[in-house]
Amino acid sequence: MAPPPGQTPLPDWDGLKLRVRTLIASHRVMIFSKSYCPYCNKVKELFHSMRVEYYALELDVIDDGASIQQVLAELTNQRTVPNVFVNGTHIGGCDATYQAYQDGSLQKLLGDSNNTEPFEYDLIIIGGGSGGLACSKEAAALGKKVMVLDYVVPTPLGTSWGLGGTCVNVGCIPKKLMHQAALLGQALQDSRKYGWQYEEQVKHNWEIMVEAIQNYIGSLNWGYRVSLREKSVTYLNSYGEFVEPHKIKATNRKGQVTYHTAETFVLATGERPRYLGIPGDKEFCITSDDLFSLPYCPGKTLVVGASYVALECAGFLAGLGLDVTVMVRSILLRGFDQEMAEKVEQLEQGMPGRLKVTAKSTEGPEIFEGEYNTVLIAIGRDACTRNIGLETIGVKINEKNGKVPVNDEEQTNVPYVYAIGDILDGKLELTPVAIQAGRLLARRLYGGSSRKCDYINVPTTVFTPLEYGSCGFPEERAIEEYGKQNLEVYHSLFWPLEWTVPGRDNNTCYAKVICNKQDNNRVIGLHVLGPNAGEVTQGFAAAIKCGLTKELLDETIGIHPTCAEVFTTMDITKASGQDITQKGC
Known part of the structure; x- marks a missing residue:
């Protein structure tokens, strides 16, 4: 009997139940799903990773999807999707399916001999x-x-x-x-x-x-x-x-x-390490993978790249007395770009030999040519x-x-x-x-643990000749995260005592702490450029993990004379614009 005009026909519940039971019985893995549901997609990925074929009925794209979902609710007492069946057995939703996978019951239901055999x-x-x-x-x-x-x-x-x-x-x-x-x-x-007096060269x-x-x-x-x-x-x-x-x-x-x-x-x-993709790079250039076991002194060296690896390698090579040039995209060498290098040619074999590097300026039409004994590529990994x-x-x-x-x-x-x-x-x-x-x-x-790795407030140091240590947010990133108005940045230049007698540059070393004014001036970033920066940063990193504030830093008595004590005496903010140069150690 047809329904009155304008009324939606009542579902054929018996027919729908038969249809659902047939779908479950005729498919090894039957997933009642919705195309936009992330949990449904996660279940599909699981079976895909196991190389198990499945049939998914997307309830949101068929006319009677809501009615089928109601039939499933009566059949399984589960109103959500995904609703998973394996070889006729009801598994359940996403969490239940993953749990069955973890405890091995899913593999047993699938009857896959590859999965039921014990793993080596x-x-x-x-x-x-x-x-x-x-x-x-x-x-x-x-x-x-x-x-x-x-x-x-x-x-x-x-x-x-x-x-x-x-x-x-x-x-x-x-x-x-x-x-x-x-x-x-x-x-x-x-x-x-x-x-110290010594005559030997x-x-x-x-x-x-x-x-x-x-x-x-x-x-x-x-x-x-x-x-x-x-x-x-x-x-x-x-x-x-x-x-x-x-x-x-x-x-x-x-x-x-x-x-x-x-x-x-x-x-x-x-x-x-990544290579440049230019003629001669793999034939004649080295990377950090080669440098540390290089059987001969690299001689006059071109370091291509601005990564921390590039700067560290350039730093210690120069410190050993070698002639070192760094080619970078930024203003460190003004105008040369590691991705604009065109080719490297071998002029003379040897240990080291001689190489000719051709590069294009990023600030004009000029072509740069230079001869080096070694070209070290450090443009990333x-x-x-x-x-x-x-x-x-x-x-x-x-x-x-x-x-x-x-x-x-x-x-x-x-x-x-x-x-x-x-x-x-x-x-x-x-x-x-x-x-x-x-x-x-x-x-x-x-081991039954629930502890996860904390990727926040991880200390690190770049071992350039003047070491750079940091923990927490860089200032630019802190501004993005908290807003400049909510931050107070304290900073200072300093002169290590051991540098005074040999007359090494004053006002080269630098320290900075970034504080969140909305959280009791809690330290969210700490940075130091100076000798032994790694050793300095490691100790402060533990304090930052414990919720270090500027007040606690001020109350801490410094060890004198050390570089690290600068963090206990900083009182000039960047916002004040005051001079931070030092006249003594």
């Missing part, structure tokens, strides 16, 4: 840097079976290294030691003013320095291998690549391949994520930079894959951050 490992970590090693040892200490895969793809010049990642081999450790070598050279110059021997540093790094590499063995962590010097969900291919230097499975994976692959099979298992990356988006628990869009360290999208690229994140991740996965 609880955890496989791809990358043997600081973060990966920390995570692996923590997970092993919590009783899990763990494997670490670490493989260093040689640079275009053939440089490679051992276990430990960038920091240990071609980053923080050798950088700081070469920085120290440069500081010792400055100290030698200063020493004459302090009464003082010169630096690059080969002796590199050998000593590489010997120390070698001892660290060995120590890491021993530590993994003691923790019963399996270590493979092999290149890891996903070939299917929960399965990875490992290829060693001889091309031998093995396959391994794990319940959970952690990506800790780090980054490698790329995440090592594009060739490890992430697309095979559906892990999403930021296509612009190759970095991996994660949630606040370092989990990727694929539930069993996590990521830590420099490859995280939008996170700090610092070794201690990777170590902390790795340890806390293992404790959350296997």
Whole structure:
């Protein structure tokens, strides 16, 4: 019987119930969904990552979607979407589906033999840097079976290294030691003013320095291998690549391949230096991956880039007495752009040889040509994520930079894959951050912890000849976050006492604290440019984590005479415009 004109016909409830039951019975995985629902999309991503086909009925795009949702509510007592069924069994919504995945009941319902077989490992970590090693040892200490895969793809010049990642081999450790070598050279110059007399001509021997540093790094590499063995962590010097969900291919230097499975994976692959993409860059130039083990003194050096790596390397090379030029986009060298370099040509082979660099000015039509013994490229780094099979298992990356988006628990869009360290999208690229994140991740996965890595108020230092340390917000970022009217910035120049006798420049060192006036003048940023800035910043970082205020700084008695005491005596604000130059130490 037809309904009266103008009235909506009543649903055929019996027909709808039959339709819903048929959909559930005829599909291995049936998802009742809505196209705009993020939780529905998350469930679909889960099944996609497991390579399990599903059928999704989008209730918001069909005429009787609301009626079907009402039938589902009567059938399952669940009124929300997604509403998931596996082989006829009702699973539930997004949280219930993920919980079933985590406890293995979802895999059992699917009846997939690949998933019901036991995994070879609880955890496989791809990358043997600081973060990966920390995570692996923590997970092993919590009783899990763990494997670490670490493989260093040689640079275009053939440089490679051992276990430990960038920091240990071609980053923080050798950088700081070469920085120290440069500081010792400055100290030698200063020493004459302090009464030290010596007749011998003082010169630096690059080969002796590199050998000593590489010997120390070698001892660290060995120590890491021993530590993994003691923790019963399996270590493979092999290149890891996903070939299917929960399965990875490992290829060693001889091309031998093995396959391994794990319940959970952690990506800790780090980054490698970027090249210019111009003729001669990979053939004739070096990067920081080559510099620290370079078997000969680089001689007259052009450093291309304005990154902290560029400035640190340029700083210690100059401190060792080399002729160093920095080519940057900004006003540091006025007019030359690292992305505008056109080519590098070899004029003469040798150790070092001679290179001709051609570049174009950014301020006019001028062409720059210069001859150098070494060209060091330091224009940034790329995440090592594009060739490890992430697309095979559906892990999403930021296509612009190759970095991996994660949630606040370092989990990727694929539930069993996590990521830590420099490859995280939008996170700090610092070794201690990777170590902390790795340890806390293992404790959350296997130790019942809920503590997450805190990416706020992380202290760091750039080890240029005059070190720069910081913790918290830069002033520009603080203004964006809080508004200039809500901030008070205190600052001061200072003269280290040890610089006075040799007559090194006064009013070069600088300190600044940024305070939030709306929160009891709490310190939200601290910056120092001066000797031992890293040591100074580390202590204040702990205080900032504890809620340091300007009043507490003022009440703190300084240690005299030190550089750090400047933070206990600052009373001039930037807003006042008063002179901050110092007449004495």
